[in-house]
Amino acid sequence: MQGNSEKRGASRRRSTPPPMQGNGNTAVAENELPLAASEPLLNRESPTALYMQIADLLRADIDSGGFATDSKLPAENELTHRFGVSRVTVRQALAQLLAEGYVVSKQGKGTFVSRQKFLHDLKPMRGFYDALIAQGVEPKTKLLEFSPASASESVRQAFGATDGDCFQLKRLYLVDEEPIALVVSTLPPEASGLTWEQVSHNPIYGLLENVLKLPVTKAEVRIRARSAGASVGQLLGLSAKAAVLVMERESFGNDGALRERTSFFIRPENYEFSLSVQGPLPVGSSIKNVNGSIARTATK
Amino acid sequence: MQGNSEKRGASRRRSTPPPMQGNGNTAVAENELPLAASEPLLNRESPTALYMQIADLLRADIDSGGFATDSKLPAENELTHRFGVSRVTVRQALAQLLAEGYVVSKQGKGTFVSRQKFLHDLKPMRGFYDALIAQGVEPKTKLLEFSPASASESVRQAFGATDGDCFQLKRLYLVDEEPIALVVSTLPPEASGLTWEQVSHNPIYGLLENVLKLPVTKAEVRIRARSAGASVGQLLGLSAKAAVLVMERESFGNDGALRERTSFFIRPENYEFSLSVQGPLPVGSSIKNVNGSIARTATK
Numbered sequence: 001m002q003g004n005s006e007k008r009g010a011s012r013r014r015s016t017p018p019p020m021q022g023n024g025n026t027a028v029a030e031n032e033l034p035l036a037a038s039e040p041l042l043n044r045e046s047p048t049a050l051y052m053q054i055a056d057l058l059r060a061d062i063d064s065g066g067f068a069t070d071s072k073l074p075a076e077n078e079l080t081h082r083f084g085v086s087r088v089t090v091r092q093a094l095a096q097l098l099a100e101g102y103v104v105s106k107q108g109k110g111t112f113v114s115r116q117k118f119l120h121d122l123k124p125m126r127g128f129y130d131a132l133i134a135q136g137v138e139p140k141t142k143l144l145e146f147s148p149a150s151a152s153e154s155v156r157q158a159f160g161a162t163d164g165d166c167f168q169l170k171r172l173y174l175v176d177e178e179p180i181a182l183v184v185s186t187l188p189p190e191a192s193g194l195t196w197e198q199v200s201h202n203p204i205y206g207l208l209e210n211v212l213k214l215p216v217t218k219a220e221v222r223i224r225a226r227s228a229g230a231s232v233g234q235l236l237g238l239s240a241k242a243a244v245l246v247m248e249r250e251s252f253g254n255d256g257a258l259r260e261r262t263s264f265f266i267r268p269e270n271y272e273f274s275l276s277v278q279g280p281l282p283v284g285s286s287i288k289n290v291n292g293s294i295a296r297t298a299t300k
Numbered sequence: 301m302q303g304n305s306e307k308r309g310a311s312r313r314r315s316t317p318p319p320m321q322g323n324g325n326t327a328v329a330e331n332e333l334p335l336a337a338s339e340p341l342l343n344r345e346s347p348t349a350l351y352m353q354i355a356d357l358l359r360a361d362i363d364s365g366g367f368a369t370d371s372k373l374p375a376e377n378e379l380t381h382r383f384g385v386s387r388v389t390v391r392q393a394l395a396q397l398l399a400e401g402y403v404v405s406k407q408g409k410g411t412f413v414s415r416q417k418f419l420h421d422l423k424p425m426r427g428f429y430d431a432l433i434a435q436g437v438e439p440k441t442k443l444l445e446f447s448p449a450s451a452s453e454s455v456r457q458a459f460g461a462t463d464g465d466c467f468q469l470k471r472l473y474l475v476d477e478e479p480i481a482l483v484v485s486t487l488p489p490e491a492s493g494l495t496w497e498q499v500s501h502n503p504i505y506g507l508l509e510n511v512l513k514l515p516v517t518k519a520e521v522r523i524r525a526r527s528a529g530a531s532v533g534q535l536l537g538l539s540a541k542a543a544v545l546v547m548e549r550e551s552f553g554n555d556g557a558l559r560e561r562t563s564f565f566i567r568p569e570n571y572e573f574s575l576s577v578q579g580p581l582p583v584g585s586s587i588k589n590v591n592g593s594i595a596r597t598a599t600k
Contacts, residue, residue, distance in 0.1 A: 046530075048530040048531075056529040056531060059526070059527075059529060063526070100527045124577075125577040127581075139587075142589065201587060217578065217581070218578055220577075221576075222419070223545075223572065223573040223575075224572040225543045225568035226359070226363075229360075230349075240352050241399075241542070243525045243527050243543030243544070268524055268543075273522065273573075274522045275521050275575065276519070277425045277519045277521065278517065279425050281425050281515070282424075282426060287503050288439075288441060289441050289501055
């Protein structure tokens with residue numbers, strides 16, 4: 001199982017259309033509401049701005065593997081022609097995708113699809129750093145902060161400590177010189193014995209297992225999405241409104257004591273968590289269908 | 301294990317500060333970059349707009365459980381006073397949180413924190429509908445579409461079918477009359493035997509197992525985040541730029557044939573996936589730290 005997922009992750013980075021995501025041209029592409037081939041590309045009667053419709057179409061193409069990683073998007077001229085819109089509209093659409101991190105703009109060279117996708121298999125227990133290594137990627141990191149942080153009594157108790165400050169660690173992960181994740185971690189009072197050098201050169205699990213001799217045997221993770229917000233966005237090179245993928249992790253020792261608590265703020269365009277689940281499948285009762293009108297308009 | 305997560309999910313809905321998310325007032329809250337108590341609330345020298353800084357602070361408070369679900373945010377007057385800004389700025393901050401779905405505005409009553417959180421345990425194999433039921437929530441659904449969709453040869457082969465169209469199903473999930481997820485599914489040609497009525501009243505796994513007698517024994521899921529885009533955003537009541545949580549699922553039968561392929565587009569503010577992982581923990585080698593300046597400015 002686990003071997004399979006790894007292989008699949010690896011093959012996605014080499015080939016273009018990932019097996020899971022269909023082809024942008026079939027009616028069953030599942031990343032965006034499908035567009036029948038006979039329909040015109042844009043709906044000029046729609047309340048949705050044309051640039052946003054174009055951004056939606058290009059995003060769906062990128063999601064479905066229609067453009068390879070690092071491949072160049074069609075030139076502005078070509079997009080202008082393809083969609084039958086002005087150059088200004090095309091530029092607005094590209095600016096939108098740029099702000100979302102779907103594409104990068106290279107000075108004088110054009111617009112390119114963002115980096116390779118990382119597929120983080122949740123099943124084996126391992127750190128964020130090792131999950132990237134398992135994909136054949138060697139990220140660089142930058143330690144931004146390692147300092148005492150006053151902890152509430154309940155946090156200290158969870159760590160099994162009676163006194164002392166907890167420690168906060170903030171680290172940026174980079175791939176190809178671009179930030180991919182911001183990691184904000186709370187470590188137990190034992191971390192007071194760590195040097196900046198040790199913290200710089202060891203991932204969190206390495207610090208706990210190898211340096212502090214505080215082995216980890218269980219982790220609970222939660223995954224959600226939110227807007228980056230200004231401070232996280234700035235470090236990740238995203239606008240404040242852009243989506244980030246968030247993993248929150250708590251790790252525990254054999255004795256049930258908390259070992260660390262970490263939030264990973266991840267640039268979402270290149271990162272997916274994956275998991276394979278086996279049956280049996282219990283199927284519940286029937287569902288409640290509503291027939292009334294529930295159409296909503298987008299919040300502005 | 302599984303029992304634990306369930307209980308934990310249930311307790312989170314009743315009490316206020318979830319165990320995982322610390323307290324917004326301690327320096328170790330991990331949902332936003334922490335704010336030391338001695339610092340002024342806003343940084344007027346920052347390039348980040350004041351309204352965005354306020355939105356960041358309120359969002360962090362909500363994330364950390366500082367405001368209970370469905371509780372009312374302080375009135376505009378109070379926020380104006382607390383942050384020392386104009387009413388216009390406070391309104392911009394609230395509009396930002398509204399667009400992200402963190403809060404809802406009730407006519408004449410004020411601004412309220414959005415609904416309860418749903419914690420979807422990934423470990424047991426079960427459908428999206430049953431994952432909500434397991435949280436004690438009974439969602440309503442609205443079937444938006446069930447129609448043939450021409451499939452590529454490779455998709456048909458994955459389904460183990462030699463001919464016939466695949467079927468596409470689009471369904472909206474609602475809790476308390478508010479949309480929480482849009483589900484877009486591709487079903488095998490066997491779905492041609494289903495009635496609208498059957499599709500309306502059965503979740504996807506129910507249709508496969510109980511109606512079509514196509515049992516599911518394995519599922520592979522991927523979880524990521526993206527901007528809603530205009531079409532998904534409109535159905536979920538979000539702005540096109542707002543973050544959505546996406547789960548993509550492929551389910552298989554005992555014979556390895558694909559049974560269904562579904563994308564779940566989820567309003568992110570109330571939904572988290574959770575997983576408990578057991579060791580042993582293999583720890584890799586040391587990491588590469590960069591010392592050069594890698595500060596980036598946010599993409600506009």
